[in-house]
Amino acid sequence: METKKTSLFNLHQKYGAKFVEFAGYQMPIQYKDGIIQEHKFTRSNSGIFDVSHMGQLFIFGDDNLTEDLENIFPIDLKKLNLNQSKYSFLMNKEGGIYDDLIITKIQKGYLIILNAACKNQDYKIIEEKLEKKYAMNLDESLSLIAIQGPDAKNVLEKIIPNSNKLRFMNGDKFYFKETEIYITRSGYTGEDGFEISIKNENVEKFVELLIENGSKLTGLGARDTLRLEAGLCLYGNDIDQKTSPIEANLKWAISKSRIEDNYPGSSIIKNQIEKGVKKLRVGIKPKTRVIARGDTKIFNGESKEIGKITSGTFGPSVDCSIAMGYVDNIYSSLNTKIFLEIRGKKIPANICNLPFYKKNYAKGGTNV
Amino acid sequence: MSEVKFSKEHEWIKLEGNIGTVGITQLATEMLGDIVFVELPDVGSSVEKDGNAGVVESTKAASDIYTPVSGEVIENNQSIVDDPSKVNSDPESAAWFFKLKIKDSSEMDSLMNREEYEKFSKESNS
Numbered sequence: 001m002e003t004k005k006t007s008l009f010n011l012h013q014k015y016g017a018k019f020v021e022f023a024g025y026q027m028p029i030q031y032k033d034g035i036i037q038e039h040k041f042t043r044s045n046s047g048i049f050d051v052s053h054m055g056q057l058f059i060f061g062d063d064n065l066t067e068d069l070e071n072i073f074p075i076d077l078k079k080l081n082l083n084q085s086k087y088s089f090l091m092n093k094e095g096g097i098y099d100d101l102i103i104t105k106i107q108k109g110y111l112i113i114l115n116a117a118c119k120n121q122d123y124k125i126i127e128e129k130l131e132k133k134y135a136m137n138l139d140e141s142l143s144l145i146a147i148q149g150p151d152a153k154n155v156l157e158k159i160i161p162n163s164n165k166l167r168f169m170n171g172d173k174f175y176f177k178e179t180e181i182y183i184t185r186s187g188y189t190g191e192d193g194f195e196i197s198i199k200n201e202n203v204e205k206f207v208e209l210l211i212e213n214g215s216k217l218t219g220l221g222a223r224d225t226l227r228l229e230a231g232l233c234l235y236g237n238d239i240d241q242k243t244s245p246i247e248a249n250l251k252w253a254i255s256k257s258r259i260e261d262n263y264p265g266s267s268i269i270k271n272q273i274e275k276g277v278k279k280l281r282v283g284i285k286p287k288t289r290v291i292a293r294g295d296t297k298i299f300n301g302e303s304k305e306i307g308k309i310t311s312g313t314f315g316p317s318v319d320c321s322i323a324m325g326y327v328d329n330i331y332s333s334l335n336t337k338i339f340l341e342i343r344g345k346k347i348p349a350n351i352c353n354l355p356f357y358k359k360n361y362a363k364g365g366t367n368v
Numbered sequence: 369m370s371e372v373k374f375s376k377e378h379e380w381i382k383l384e385g386n387i388g389t390v391g392i393t394q395l396a397t398e399m400l401g402d403i404v405f406v407e408l409p410d411v412g413s414s415v416e417k418d419g420n421a422g423v424v425e426s427t428k429a430a431s432d433i434y435t436p437v438s439g440e441v442i443e444n445n446q447s448i449v450d451d452p453s454k455v456n457s458d459p460e461s462a463a464w465f466f467k468l469k470i471k472d473s474s475e476m477d478s479l480m481n482r483e484e485y486e487k488f489s490k491e492s493n494s
Contacts, residue, residue: 035427036402036453221401221427289405289452291425314404314427321405343407343423 006052007143007200011207015217023116025053028219035221039316042189042226043359046149047218048210055119056142056197057126060109061134069110072129073103074245074263076255080105085169085184087253090122095244095265095272098125100235104171104184109134111182113144113195115235143203147215148193148226150359155213156183156194159206163194177202188223190230190357228322229315231283231354237294238281238310238324246272247326249281249354279307280332283354284323284340286347289314292323292340299339299346306331309340315356322356323349373476374485375436377418380460383476388437391464392424392455395489400426403455408444408466415441415468417475422465424455437475439468 004025012019017028028050030038041047059065066077073088080086085104089097099118104111114122123138130136147156153164160174163183171184179199187193198206211217224234233239239248246254246269259270286292292312300306312323323340331338334353339346371383378396382389397403405425415421415435422433444466448454455463470476480488 029428030401034402034456036404225427289449290407291405291430293430314425 004053006050007203008050008052008207011204012050012217017217017219020220022220023053025116027053028217030219030221031217033216035219035225036316038216038218038222039225041216042149042191042218042222043317044150046147046151046155046191046193046215047189047222047226048207048215049146049148049218049220049223050143050207051146051195052143052200052203053116054144055112055114055116055122056139056144057112057114057119057123058106058109058137058139059112059126059130059134060136065109065130065134068130068133069103070258070261071263072126074254074258074261074266074269075103076257077103077105077110079257082107083171085171085186089245089250089253090118090125091245091263091265091269092241093264094241095246095268096241097235097239097243097245097248098122098241100233100239102184102186106171106182111197117236141200142197143200145196145198145203145207145210146187146189146193147196147210148187148189148191148218149215150192151214152191152193155210155215156196158213159209166194168192176206181206188230188232189226190232190355190359191226224311225313225316228311228313228324229317229355229357231324231356233281233324234311243281243326244269244272244277247277247279247281276329278329279326280329281310281324281326282332283352283356284309284312284325284338284349285352285356286321286323286340286349288347289321290342290347291321292325292342292347292349296323296325297341298325298327298349299341300331301337301339303339303346306338318356324354327351371476373436373479373481374488375418375434375479376488377434377436378489379434379436381436381476381479382464383470383473386470386473387442387467388439388470389464389467390421390435392433392459393485394459397456397459400424400428400431402427403452405430406448406452406455406465408446408449409435409441411441411444413441415439424452433465435468436479437468437473438471440471441466441468443467 307327309325
């Protein structure tokens with residue numbers, strides 16, 4: 001299968017991108033400055049991310065749609081206000097995760113942002129569960145751009161007036177070149193920021209303006225180190241069809257009011273909430289600078305294998321090696337000493353709090 | 369002038385008497401990206417030509433370091449372990465990896481000079 005390009009491919013090239021294939025797309029892993037500089041610039045100023053490979057699924061319908069979607073997603077959609085977003089999951093009947101996603105209530109329906117590698121399968125699953133009763137569109141005519149970092153609100157405000165009035169996890173319609181765009185205040189870096197859904201033909205001009213106003217293109221490499229410092233899961237690494245949201249320590253994303261209801265995997269999730277889980281996702285800090293990459297085995301002090309790393313990297317803002325993984329629940333408490341087997345050696349490490357990096361960012365439209 | 373030679377694995381070795389200083393090339397660092405971790409062979413250990421002699425990790429991946437010639441490690445550069453970013457900023461000088469007492473100087477003959485290395489890199493890159 002031929003790899004796809006996003007509408008920003010030429011712009012990425014112009015700014016010296018190195019490309020990798022990701023989920024069938026040619027995506028920039030980094031630009032000239034490199035991953036660490038791009039990461040730090042996002043934390044100190046702002047970074048622009050092309051995430052157009054992600055799925056933008058629109059579903060249109062009336063109150064029945066809300067009812068039907070609640071049979072799919074474990075959140076209280078009836079309480080979702082217009083333009084409000086929530087993090088949720090598409091789950092299998094074992095409580096495993098097909099995909100993690102952001103669902104936003106829009107006029108006459110919902111917008112769901114899906115992972116690139118999962119979007120086509122998600123579409124089929126959702127279409128089948130909704131019995132083709134509603135108009136659905138996985139819209140390829142739209143690009144998706146994120147701008148993240150403490151300066152994101154100022155940079156975006158210069159191009160899109162009033163965008164900084166958006167509240168965290170809320171969106172709205174705006175106009176760029178007399179064309180409608182949709183902006184939500186959200187992101188995947190632990191920083192304040194926005195995601196902008198915009199017509200493919202306008203995205204290059206839009207991103208050029210963000211750059212002219214002081215932001216910088218940032219690749220998938222820095223996106224990964226930023227999200228890992230922020231303790232956020234990467235689908236396919238940290239969560240998948242064999243892990244439940246409870247095991248992934250994402251219980252907060254399941255609406256309390258929905259725990260007794262029916263949705264895929266609901267009985268297993270209810271059981272896990274009541275009785276606990278065998279394994280749990282935790283933060284892990286190796287005692288040296290060595291990187292603990294995915295699949296690294298985790299041991300206790302008696303050399304018994306107790307789990308596996310799912311993501312690991314060097315955290316540029318915390319200046320140390322950081323990782324996430326799953327351990328047997330009895331080893332999941334803070335500061336538990338564990339060992340990581342890396343190239344035949346047992347490296348000491350500690351269970352630690354997530355996120356590794358925390359910043360107090362604007363939750364509201366006003367500057368807090 | 370001391371002799372500098374290059375391996376196909378993108379290591380350089382500078383020969384002074386029977387002591388060789390080994391590091392990785394500028395091109396290697398460009399391919400690896402930001403280096404965040406370095407593991408060096410222990411002083412006193414013996415390393416075999418083309419054998420494993422350490423690890424570098426970039427934000428993207430881990431890569432083995434190979435020694436271009438055999439010998440006994442007599443010194444390793446702790447400063448790049450403490451600050452791996454030095455490997456990106458000065459790979460062919462201050463950020464050397466280890467020094468070794470060369471076992472068989474004829475092993476140097478199989479390595480490339482700078483001109484040959486640059487030609488090799490261009491060809492393997494295209």
